[in-house]
Each structure stands twice: as C-alpha cells, then as structure tokens.
Amino acid sequence: MRWAPDARGRLERAAFDLFGEQGYAATTVPQITARAGLTTRTFFRYFADKREVIFGGDEIPRAAARLISEAPPELEPIDVIRLVLDEVAATRFDGRREETAAWRRMINADDSLRDRDARKRADLVAAARTAFVDRGEAQRSATIFAETGALIFHVALDAWLAEPEARPMGDTIAEIMTWVCVRRLEGTPLGS
C-alpha cells in the first residue's frame, strides 16, 4: 500500500520521543515528521499546531460531558462532580502517576504549553457547563458547578502528583472535596 497506516499515531510517538530526547522547544516539526516518515504539511493536517500533539484534542472535554450526561438524574450537582471525578481518576490516572508527572513537568517547563494547558481547562469548563445545562441547571449555576469541578480536579491532580506515596487519586479528590462546598441558591432571596 502507498501509505503506512496510523499516520497520527506515528506522529504522536515521534513527537513524544523527540520531546523526551531534546525537549519540546528544541524539537521542530520537520524533525518530528522526518522521524515519522511524513511531510511537514501532513503534521498540520492532524494537529492544529505543534502544541496540540501534547494534549488529546477535545477528548477530555467530550468524556467529561458524557459522564455528566450519563449520571443519574436525581443526583445533586456536587455528587455528579464527585462521581465524574472518581471515574476519571480511576480510569485515566490511577497506575499512571509517573507518566502523568512527566507529562505535567513537560507542560510546566514551556510557556506556550502552559498557555495551551490553561486553555484546555477553560474548554473543559465550557463542555461541563453545557452538560449541566442539559441536566436542567440554570446557566449561572451550571457555570459555577462546572468551574468548581475543574477547580477540584486540578487542585487534586497537583496534590496527588506531589504526594510522596502513590495512592488512589480518588482519595486525594475526596480530601479536596471536603474543602469546597457549593450550594444551589437560585431563586432564594439575596443574603439568605
């Protein structure tokens, strides 16, 4: 056949290998595509820019939105957050602490990656907000719940990665959640 399969996967692997060897900034797109046996132009067909190789496109916002939609309708929003975060922690982070820490180190070492990382969090909030609205939340409460979920998750991820001993990330999340409480007050008089 004319093209080797899985061009996207080859680009991702070549990129991560090179980033590991030389660092993110020192690696050029032509180097990545040369290693993957493709052209520079092809890289930009799969990834909007060089930063996007690091982040999984919109996979995370989509997964979060799906989990929120599928949560039992009778759950309070804060319990939806708990459910979603526990699921995410168990399936995507437990057992991958070292890889995750290395990934975070790479992001934190580069300014343009920190920009994009912050943007990804905003995208996650936007997707979660929509999902909460679909559950019947008002715009404003949906926004606050989405923001709060992202807050808990990011604080917990940082804390979990900083802990001396590996333990289930859900434990860290539970600790953070005891700290933050969000009350639904829509419609109640101000100051109540």
Place this chain on the structure above:
Amino acid sequence: MRWAPDARGRLERAAFDLFGEQGYAATTVPQITARAGLTTRTFFRYFADKREVIFGGDEIPRAAARLISEAPPELEPIDVIRLVLDEVAATRFDGRREETAAWRRMINADDSLRDRDARKRADLVAAARTAFVDRGEAQRSATIFAETGALIFHVALDAWLAEPEARPMGDTIAEIMTWVCVRRLEGTPLGS
C-alpha cells in the same frame, strides 16, 4: 529629543486601532509599528509577543497580590476575597462596561487570545496563592482560596457584562458569592 516619548503607549494605541479596524489576526506587527513610527524589533522589546499588547503584562496579578497582602490580617480568607474583588470591581471595571465588553469580545474571537487569557487567569491564581501563603495559609488552602477567588471573579465578570442594565459590578459579585462557600478544614479529621 531623539525619540518621541511613550513608545509603549503609542504601540498599544496603534495596535488597538488596527485590531478594531481589521481584526486581531489580520493585523501584523509591522503594521502596528509602522503606524506607531517604530521598528518591529522595538515592538518585541516592549511586548513578549503579539498577544501581550492585549493584556496588561503582570499588572493584574501584582495588584491582586498587593491587595491580599494589605487586607487586615484578622479577616477570614473568604472575606479577603470579597474585599479584593470589590476593590477591583470599583476601581477597574465600574464605568467601563462597554470597553470591557469590547475587550472580551476581541479575546473570545481569537483562539490564540483565548489561550493567553486562560493563562493569565492561571498566573493570577498563582500570585494570589503566594499572597495567601504569606498570610499564613497552608499551601493547599491557599491554592483553593486563590482558585475560588478567580472563579468568582470570572463568573461575575461574565455575568456583569451580560446584564441588560449597567450596575455596580460589586452587586454581581455579591450575588455570585452567595453561591460559593469555602470552608477551612485543614487539620480536622477527614469526613468531619
């Protein structure tokens, strides 16, 4: 004198004018510097990149950190947040709703500006966290208070700009704050 004064201000004004006329993405740095009567190189001496003309450098994180440090030491963190946000609202936003809305529209219209905007929020959180630590908060609680302050501020700003009638931004902030509560639980047994 050899150089016309206020190169930075001229660059900012030229940039905003051109962004208004042609849009952000369609405006090149050489166009900006030509209008300001300066060279491209000079632009990058004042601004790290093209996006930074839009944001005020690290002025906002610095101001927030200063306000947190100067708040009366006996205040609870959530009341420090209230104080700081009210001050910021009154001095920087009240009476500038239209400019602020236009500024937000410009940011939301461009992907690279959304990246940077999200990053600026992260920088603000980092500065506020440090300031809370200086007040004697533990790392983890400082992080949560800083994140919560940023959350309230951003939700309130969005809401305030979306309101049909202009009113003091502090009123919107007060409404949002009745929604979000943060408890200091460091040192208490888990599950309490």
Place this chain on the structure above:
DNA sequence: GTCTATATCGCGATAGAC
C-alpha cells in the same frame, strides 16, 4: 538594528481506496 529560523497555512497534483 539586522538577519534568519521555524511555525503555519494555501494551493494544486497525485495515488490509492471504495
């Protein structure tokens, strides 16, 4: 200040899949 590398993207051609 000048020079240059590199990211980024548009366009037309082409090769194989269905």
Place this chain on the structure above:
DNA sequence: GTCTATCGCGATATAGAC
C-alpha cells in the same frame, strides 16, 4: 469515477539570535 489522504512547493509572519 469519486473521495480522501498525502505530497511538494511556496508564501508570510512571528519571534529569537547575533
């Protein structure tokens, strides 16, 4: 045949090096 992935070439702006 049409559709899609890929290529090759080129143009331009940002951003950093010298």
